[in-house]
Amino acid sequence: MRRTSFARACYELLSSMRFAISLLVIVAVAAIIGTVLQQNQPYPDYVFEFGDFWFQPFQWLGLFDVYHASWFLLMLAFLVVSTSVCIYRHLPGILRDIRSYREHASLKSLRAMAHHQELTLQTAPAAALEQVQLWLQQRGYRYKLHAREDGQLLAAKKGSMQRLGYLLAHSAIVVICLGGLLDGNLPLKLQTELGIKQVELRNVPQSQIPPQSRLSEGNLSFRGNINLAEGTAADVIFLNAGRGYFVQELPFSIRLKQFHIEHYSTGQPKLFASDIEVMDRATGKVTAGTVKVNHPLIVNGIAIYQSSFGDGGSHLQFAVWDWHGKSAKPVELKATSQTTQSFDWQGAPLTLEFGDFRPFNIENIGAEPQPGDMAKLLQDARQVKAQKNVKNLGPSIQFKVRDGQGQAREYLNYLAPFESEGRYYLMSGVRSEVAAPFAFVRIPLDEDFKVDGFMQLRAVLSDPNAWPVVARRMADKAEHDGAISGPFRKEFEQSVGWVLQRYSEGGFAALERFLGDRVPEDKRQAVAQTYIKLLQGAVIDAWDLSRERAGEAPLAVDEKRYRFLMDSLVAVSASFDYGSGFYLQPQSFQEVKSSGFQLTRSPGKDLVYLGSVLLVLGIFCMFYIRENRIWVWVAEGRLLMALSSNRRDALTETEFDTHRLAMAGIAGPQEDSQT
Numbered sequence: 223m224r225r226t227s228f229a230r231a232c233y234e235l236l237s238s239m240r241f242a243i244s245l246l247v248i249v250a251v252a253a254i255i256g257t258v259l260q261q262n263q264p265y266p267d268y269v270f271e272f273g274d275f276w277f278q279p280f281q282w283l284g285l286f287d288v289y290h291a292s293w294f295l296l297m298l299a300f301l302v303v304s305t306s307v308c309i310y311r312h313l314p315g316i317l318r319d320i321r322s323y324r325e326h327a328s329l330k331s332l333r334a335m336a337h338h339q340e341l342t343l344q345t346a347p348a349a350a351l352e353q354v355q356l357w358l359q360q361r362g363y364r365y366k367l368h369a370r371e372d373g374q375l376l377a378a379k380k381g382s383m384q385r386l387g388y389l390l391a392h393s394a395i396v397v398i399c400l401g402g403l404l405d406g407n408l409p410l411k412l413q414t415e416l417g418i419k420q421v422e423l424r425n426v427p428q429s430q431i432p433p434q435s436r437l438s439e440g441n442l443s444f445r446g447n448i449n450l451a452e453g454t455a456a457d458v459i460f461l462n463a464g465r466g467y468f469v470q471e472l473p474f475s476i477r478l479k480q481f482h483i484e485h486y487s488t489g490q491p492k493l494f495a496s497d498i499e500v501m502d503r504a505t506g507k508v509t510a511g512t513v514k515v516n517h518p519l520i521v522n523g524i525a526i527y528q529s530s531f532g533d534g535g536s537h538l539q540f541a542v543w544d545w546h547g548k549s550a551k552p553v554e555l556k557a558t559s560q561t562t563q564s565f566d567w568q569g570a571p572l573t574l575e576f577g578d579f580r581p582f583n584i585e586n587i588g589a590e591p592q593p594g595d596m597a598k599l600l601q602d603a604r605q606v607k608a609q610k611n612v613k614n615l616g617p618s619i620q621f622k623v624r625d626g627q628g629q630a631r632e633y634l635n636y637l638a639p640f641e642s643e644g645r646y647y648l649m650s651g652v653r654s655e656v657a658a659p660f661a662f663v664r665i666p667l668d669e670d671f672k673v674d675g676f677m678q679l680r681a682v683l684s685d686p687n688a689w690p691v692v693a694r695r696m697a698d699k700a701e702h703d704g705a706i707s708g709p710f711r712k713e714f715e716q717s718v719g720w721v722l723q724r725y726s727e728g729g730f731a732a733l734e735r736f737l738g739d740r741v742p743e744d745k746r747q748a749v750a751q752t753y754i755k756l757l758q759g760a761v762i763d764a765w766d767l768s769r770e771r772a773g774e775a776p777l778a779v780d781e782k783r784y785r786f787l788m789d790s791l792v793a794v795s796a797s798f799d800y801g802s803g804f805y806l807q808p809q810s811f812q813e814v815k816s817s818g819f820q821l822t823r824s825p826g827k828d829l830v831y832l833g834s835v836l837l838v839l840g841i842f843c844m845f846y847i848r849e850n851r852i853w854v855w856v857a858e859g860r861l862l863m864a865l866s867s868n869r870r871d872a873l874t875e876t877e878f879d880t881h882r883l884a885m886a887g888i889a890g891p892q893e894d895s896q897t
Contacts, residue, residue: 233307236303237308237310238304239308242304242305242308245297245300245304246301249294249298249399252288252294252297253288255285255288256288259286259288261286261287261288261289262287262290262445262462263462264462265277265281265464265465268280268281268286281464286464287464289402289406292411292415294406295402295406295408295411298399298402298403298406301395301399302396302400302403305392305395305396305399306396308392309389309392309393313389316385316386316388316389319385320382320383320386323365323366323377323379324851325366325367325375325377326368327375327377327853329372329855332853332855332864333862333864335864335865335866337864337865337866337874338862338864338865339862339863339864339882339885339886340860340861340862341861341862341863341885341886341889342889342892342893343857343858343859343861343889344889344890344891345888345889345890347373347374347856347858350856350861350888350889351367351376351854353888354376354854354856354885354888355367357884357888358378363379363850363852364379365377365378365379366378372857373855373856373857373858373860374855374856374857375853375854375856376855377851377852378851378852378854379850379851380849380851381847381848381849381850381868383843383847384844384849384868385843386840386843387840387843387844387845387847388840388844390836390839390843391837391840391841391844393833393836393840394834394835394836394837394840395833395837396833397829397830397832397833397836398829398830398833398837400826400829401826401829401830401832402830403826404442404825404826404829405824405825405826405827406443406826407442407444408442409442410437410441410442410443418434419435419468420434420435421463421464421465421466421467421468422435422467423465423466428460428469431469435466435467435468436468436469436471437461437468437469437470437471438471439471439472439473441470441471441823442823442825443823443824443825443826444459444461444821444822444823445461445820445821445822445824446459446461446462446820446821447459447529447818447820447821448818448819449532449534449816449817449818449819450478450816450817450819451478451535451816452478452479452534452814452815452816452817453477453478454478454534455475455478456472456475456476457471457472457474457475457476457503458470458472459472459821472503472524472821473502473503473504473522473524474500474501474502474503474521474522474524475500475501475503476498476526476819476821477498477499477500477501478496478497478816478817479498480496480497481495481531481815481816481817482494482495482496483531483815485582490584491531491582494514494515494531494817495512495513495514496512496513496528496817497510497511497512498512498526500519500521500526502521502522509521513526515527515528523823523825524822525821525822525823525824526819526820526821527819527820527821528817528819529818529819530817530818531815531816531817532578532816532818533559533560533578533580533813533814533815534814534815534816535558535559535560535816536558536579536811536812536813537556537558537811537812537814538556538557538558538559538576538579538619538808538811539554539555539556539557539808539809539810539811540554540556540557540806540807540808540809541553541555541673541806541807542554542555542804542805542806542807543673543677543804543805543807544681544803544804545680545800545802545803545804545805546684546726546797546798546803547568547681547803548681548685550674550680550681550768550771550772552677552807555806557574557576558576559577559578559579559619560576560577560578561576562575562576563576567803567804568803570625570626571626572625572626573623573624574621574622574624575621575622575623575624575630576619576620576621577619577620577622578619578620579617579618579619579811579813580617580618580619580620581616581617583614583615583616583617583618583636584614584615615636615638615640616636616637616638617637617638617808617811618634618635618636618637618808619634619635619637619811620632621633621635621806623801623802631652631654631801632653632656632660633650633652633806634651635648635805635806635807635808636648636650637808637809639667639671645782645785645789646666646667646671647664647665647666647667648665648667648673649662649663649664650662650663650665650805651663652799652800652801652802654801661799663793663796663797664789664793665793666786666789666790666793668786673807674772675768675786676786676790676793678769678771678772679761679765679768679787680790680793680794680797681771682764682765682767682768682771683722683725683761683764683794684726686726688764689719689722689723690715690719691763691767692719692722692763692764693714693716693718693719693722693760695763696714696715696718696759696760696763697711697714697715697718699759699763700714700759717756718756718759718760721733721756721757722757722764725757725794725795728795728798729795729796729798730791730795731795731798731799732798733750734750737749737750737753758787758788758791761787761788761790761791762779762784762787848867848868848869848873849867850866850867850874850877851865851866852864852865852881854885861885863885865877865881
C-alpha cells in the first residue's frame with residue numbers, strides 16, 4: 223500500500239504542470255548563462271576574466287560548460303520524463319475532445335451559456351434544420367445531428383485542431399530536450415565519471431596522448447577546434463575539457479590547400495575562406511571544397527566550419543641594433559613566428575618567444591610628439607597620448623624577450639614606416655604586463671628611409687670618446703658667432719660634455735632627476751632651458767660626426783633635418799625605458815597563413831530543428847486557431863441556439879451576432895424573443 227502511494231505520488235509530481243514549468247525555468251536560466259558566458263574555453267582564460275574568487279564557484283556549478291554539466295543534463299532528463307507524463311496523462315482527453323461533438327448537451331446547460339438565443343419557430347422543424355445545416359456548412363463548421371425525445375440537436379464545431387497546440391508544444395519540448403541530451407554526449411560523461419576516460423593535462427604532442435584520453439571515431443557528439451597552416455593536414459581535433467583536453471579521432475584527414483582573405487580599405491578583414499581537401503581514411507575518397515564563415519562543408523555527418531585565421535609560422539628576418547653601445551652596425555637574425563629560440567646578447571642568455579606575424583594592423587598610435595620644454599619632451603619620450611590616431615600600420619611581429627630569471631617584456635615591432643606630417647618612423651611597442659597597452663617608441667628614418675642615420679647618431683651620443691669632439695666643435699661655432707669668449711671656452715666645453723654624459727645615462731629623465739635633486743625649484747626652468755639649448759646644439763655636431771664616421775659628407779641643417787634630430791633625441795631618451803638593450807628591426811618576411819576550423823558532430827541538431835518546428839506549429843495552433851462550438855436545438859415551435867468559444871473577445875461577440883441574426887431569419891418573425 224505504501225509502495226503504491228509512493229508511486230502514485232511520483233506520478234502526480236512528474237505529471238504536474240508546476241513541476242514541468244519549474245524545470246523549464248531552470249533550463250531556460252541555464253541556457254541564458256550558456257549564451258551570455260562564452261562556453262568551453264581554457265580555464266586560465268576564465269581565471270584571468272573573473273579572478274580566483276569567482277572562478278571556484280563558477281567551476282563547481284559547471285557554468286563554463288553548462289550544456290554538458292551533470293545537473294543540466296539531469297534537468298533535461300527530468301523535463302523529458304515530466305513532459306512525456308503530462309502528454310500521456312492529457313492525451314486521451316484531448317483526442318476525445320477533438321473527436322467529440324458534445325451532442326448530448328442538455329437544454330439546461332445550453333441555456334446557461336453566456337451566448338445563447340431561444341426563438342419561436344414559425345416553420346417546420348425539418349425545414350429549419352435543413353437551413354441551419356446549410357448555414358453552418360457555409361461558415362466552415364462540421365456538425366452532427368442527434369435525435370432526442372424532446373426534439374433534435376445539431377452539434378457543430380470549428381477549430382478543434384486548436385487543442386493540438388498543447389500536444390505540439392509539449393512534444394516540441396520533449397524533442398528539443400532529447401536533442402540536447404544527444405548533443406550532451408552522455409556516454410562520454412559517464413565514461414569520464416567512471417574513470418574509463420581521463421582528461422589529458424600535459425602539453426605534449428598528440429601522438430603521445432594515451433588511449434584513455436583519446437576518443438574514437440564513433441564518439442556520439444563532439445565540438446572541437448584545430449588550426450592548420452597552409453599545406454599541412456590533420457586527422458584529429460582537440461576538445462577542451464576543463465583544465466585539459468581530449469583528442470578526438472576523425473574518420474578523415476583534413477588538409478588546408480590555401481587560405482584566402484579580402485580586406486576593406488581600412489585593412490579590416492572583409493571575407494576569409496579556406497580551400498580544403500578531406501580524405502576518407504577508410505576508402506581514400508577525397509572531397510574538395512571551400513569553407514567560408516556560415517558556409518560549412520559536411521563530410522560523413524561532421525560539419526567543418528571556418529572559425530578563425532591567423533599566422534601559420536611565417537619566416538622572418540631581423541636586423542638587431544644595439545640601443546646604447548658604440549656600434550652602429552646591425553647583426554642579422556632569422557626566426558620563425560610562433561617559435562622560441564635562444565639568443566645571447568652581450569653575454570646575457572635570453573629567450574626570444576615569437577608570437578603571431580600579422581600582415582595588417584589597425585592601431586591607435588596616439589598623438590604626435592611635439593618639441594618644447596623639457597617636461598613636454600619627457601612626456602613624449604615615455605608615454606602614448608590618449609588622443610585617437612587610427613592608422614593601418616602594415617605588417618608586424620609580436621614577441622617576448624625573457625631573461626634568465628624568467629622575467630619578460632613583450633614587444634610589437636612594425637616593418638613598414640609610419641608617416642606623419644611628411645616625416646617617417648619605425649614603430650616599436652613595449653609593455654611589461656599582458657593587460658597593459660603598448661607604449662610606442664617612434665624611431666625616425668633618415669632621408670634614405672632607413673634607420674641607419676638614427677643609429678649612427680645614437681652611437682655617437684652613446685660614445686664617451688665622441689663627447690669632447692662634439693663639445694669642441696660646438697665651442698668653435700659659439701666662439702665664431704660671438705656667443706662665448708675665449709676665457710669661457712673651456713667651461714662651455716665642459717658643460718656640453720656634462721649634458722651629453724647625463725643624457726647618455728638616461729635621456730631626458732636623467733637630466734630631470736638632476737634638476738630635481740640639485741637645482742632650486744625657482745631656478746629649474748631657466749636651467750632646464752639652458753640644458754635643452756645645449757643638447758639641441760650638440761646633436762647637430764654629433765650628427766655631423768656620425769656622418770663622418772660613416773664616410774658620408776656633412777649636410778646643411780634645414781627645418782626637416784632639424785626635426786629629424788629632435789625626433790632622434792626623443793627616441794634615444796625613450797630607449798632607456800624600452801626594457802631591452804637591443805631593437806629587432808623586421809626587414810623581410812615570407813608569410814605562411816593558417817586557418818582555424820571548428821568540427822562538430824551534432825546528432826541532436828535535427829531533433830532540435832524538428833522540435834522548433836513543432837513549437838512554432840503548437841504556438842500557432844494555440845494563439846491563432848479559434849475553437850467555436852454551436853448547438854442548435856429544434857423542436858415543434860421552438861429553436862434554441864448556443865455558442866461557446868475558447869476566447870471571449872470582440873470576435874466572439876461578432877461571431878455570435880452573425881449566428882443570432884441567421885437563426886432569427888430561419889425561425890421567422892418573432893412576437894417575443896429571449897436571448
